[in-house]
Amino acid sequence: MEYIIDKIIFPNNNLLDCIVIPIYETYKLSKIAKNINQISNNYILNILKENNIQGKINQNIILYNIPNILCKKFLIIGCGIKNKLNRDKNKLIIYNTINILKKIFVKEINWYLTDIKVNNLNLYWHIRDTIDVIEHNTYKFNRFKKNKSFFKTKIKFIITNNNDNIYRTAIKHSKAINLGIEKAKDLANLPPNICTPEYLSKKSKKLTKKYKNISVDILNIEDIRKIGMNAYLTVSKGSKNKPFISIIKYQNNSKLQPIVLLGKGITFDSGGLSLKPSTNMGEMKYDMCGAAAVYGTMYAIAELQIPINIIGILAGCENMPGSNAYRPGDIIKTLSGITVEITNTDAEGRLILCDILTYIEKYNPKYVIDIATLTGACVIALGNNISGLMSNDKILSNKIIKASLEADDRVWELPTNDISYFNQLKSNFADLINSSSNIAGAITGACFLSKFTKKYNWAHIDIAGTAWYYINNKTLATGRPINMLSQFLINQI
Numbered sequence: 401m402e403y404i405i406d407k408i409i410f411p412n413n414n415l416l417d418c419i420v421i422p423i424y425e426t427y428k429l430s431k432i433a434k435n436i437n438q439i440s441n442n443y444i445l446n447i448l449k450e451n452n453i454q455g456k457i458n459q460n461i462i463l464y465n466i467p468n469i470l471c472k473k474f475l476i477i478g479c480g481i482k483n484k485l486n487r488d489k490n491k492l493i494i495y496n497t498i499n500i501l502k503k504i505f506v507k508e509i510n511w512y513l514t515d516i517k518v519n520n521l522n523l524y525w526h527i528r529d530t531i532d533v534i535e536h537n538t539y540k541f542n543r544f545k546k547n548k549s550f551f552k553t554k555i556k557f558i559i560t561n562n563n564d565n566i567y568r569t570a571i572k573h574s575k576a577i578n579l580g581i582e583k584a585k586d587l588a589n590l591p592p593n594i595c596t597p598e599y600l601s602k603k604s605k606k607l608t609k610k611y612k613n614i615s616v617d618i619l620n621i622e623d624i625r626k627i628g629m630n631a632y633l634t635v636s637k638g639s640k641n642k643p644f645i646s647i648i649k650y651q652n653n654s655k656l657q658p659i660v661l662l663g664k665g666i667t668f669d670s671g672g673l674s675l676k677p678s679t680n681m682g683e684m685k686y687d688m689c690g691a692a693a694v695y696g697t698m699y700a701i702a703e704l705q706i707p708i709n710i711i712g713i714l715a716g717c718e719n720m721p722g723s724n725a726y727r728p729g730d731i732i733k734t735l736s737g738i739t740v741e742i743t744n745t746d747a748e749g750r751l752i753l754c755d756i757l758t759y760i761e762k763y764n765p766k767y768v769i770d771i772a773t774l775t776g777a778c779v780i781a782l783g784n785n786i787s788g789l790m791s792n793d794k795i796l797s798n799k800i801i802k803a804s805l806e807a808d809d810r811v812w813e814l815p816t817n818d819i820s821y822f823n824q825l826k827s828n829f830a831d832l833i834n835s836s837s838n839i840a841g842a843i844t845g846a847c848f849l850s851k852f853t854k855k856y857n858w859a860h861i862d863i864a865g866t867a868w869y870y871i872n873n874k875t876l877a878t879g880r881p882i883n884m885l886s887q888f889l890i891n892q893i
């Protein structure tokens with residue numbers, strides 16, 4: 401979508417395509433509605449009353465002619481009780497508006513909905529939310545379709561005060577972040593026969609063509625072996641598709657320590673020999689959504705040219721039960737020297753991540769955040785709208801929580817600081833087991849990782865429940881938590 405800002409004075413001289421006008425309960429007109437109602441000699445109010453459109457949320461009407469106003473279509477949107485609007489309801493109003501606009505043909509929309517007051521939401525975030533909702537609800541994954549349908553229109557935010565700058569900044573941020581989200585969705589929605597670890601590395605490499613201050617290093621299977629990332633290598637053994645680690649370096653400040661973002665990029669998780677049940681196994685193409693989120697965040701940050709240094713790592717690998725696959729019972733030595741007894745080959749995410757968590761010590765990172773579809777247990781604990789957050793540093797986790805509240809991309813912190821969780825990870829044969837009993841599974845996953853993050857401030861985001869969603873009994877990637885991550889990085893400056 402295209403977003404611009406403009407001013408209009410009524411009565412207007414040139415013909416407009418469409419105006420979106422808010423109204424409140426009961427028959428309460430917004431400023432713009434009042435203005436148009438007056439010029440048209442009560443036309444709006446009369447029509448509303450005639451049709452019992454009181455202004456409740458979900459009460460909307462399209463008008464095609466209003467006297468004395470040069471405009472083809474008027475979309476009157478019910479916004480509920482004035483001054484009683486919260487963020488969720490406001491998002492619903494925007495969502496409803498877009499659904500109507502999808503059904504009628506409009507080239508350009510004069511948007512007055514950012515005028516309405518939403519409790520605890522300033523104009524900047526109102527605009528950010530608006531663009532988020534519009535972009536999310538007009539996204540299409542068309543690549544494999546003959547009929548490539550899409551919805552494209554120009555959104556003109558109409559400024560009524562002298563707040564052009566707030567609009568400009570919010571649009572700039574939103575456009576960059578939603579570009580990142582779109583790129584991540586496109587990557588995550590791809591089928592696992594196309595989106596392989598190598599494919600992830602090629603997409604990463606391409607970023608260097610687009611942004612001058614991005615460079616990319618790819619570690620292939622030989623590099624991974626030479627470095628000694630045995631846990632990583634072990635997971636890849638059952639698949640014909642070789643592992644690739646993409647290291648995307650964004651450098652825009654000569655002094656600062658880098659922030660490392662690490663994304664789980666299992667391009668398909670069959671479970672390996674601890675095979676998953678076939679029901680919904682296809683959803684495990686999304687087991688690379690952590691990597692996709694890192695990729696998308698790099699896009700957003702590079703678009704905004706934020707003056708910090710970020711290293712984004714896509715940990716690409718496939719978990720398959722081939723004849724060379726690793727087995728339950730195997731013992732492996734991780735890059736850190738810690739040995740792990742494999743008790744379940746389906747707990748593969750922590751195995752690829754733990755070696756990279758050791759590898760990145762060399763960057764002397766300020767913060768490390770890993771993003772992973774790590775555990776089904778996290779979905780049981782928090783459901784489909786809140787990601788799990790676990791960390792070894794209060795300052796870092798509080799910054800993440802702040803960004804998540806701002807961006808309305810929610811996380812909830814779970815504890816890791818209890819000996820009982822670590823006791824669950826004990827092995828009779830090695831230093832650790834990779835999968836414990838089924839209590840507190842999201843936490844023990846994080847506790848496993850925390851054994852490899854002693855040297856820096858680290859947070860783990862479990863996006864198993866939030867990385868994709870269900871719509872008409874089918875799935876689509878969400879691009880989460882790019883909004884939160886981008887905000888966290890914007891907040892660094």
Ligand code: BES
Binds near residue numbers: 744746747773774776
């Ligand atoms: N990728 C899965 C986690 C997952 C499950 C994400 C469902 C999204 C939806 C992960 O690799 C996995 O299989 N985890 C196991 C861990 C267990 C064996 C300790 C799980 O959650 O069952």
Ligand code: ZN
Binds near residue numbers: 666669774
């Ligand atoms: Zn997995």
Ligand code: MN
Binds near residue numbers: 669671745746748749
């Ligand atoms: Mn698994």
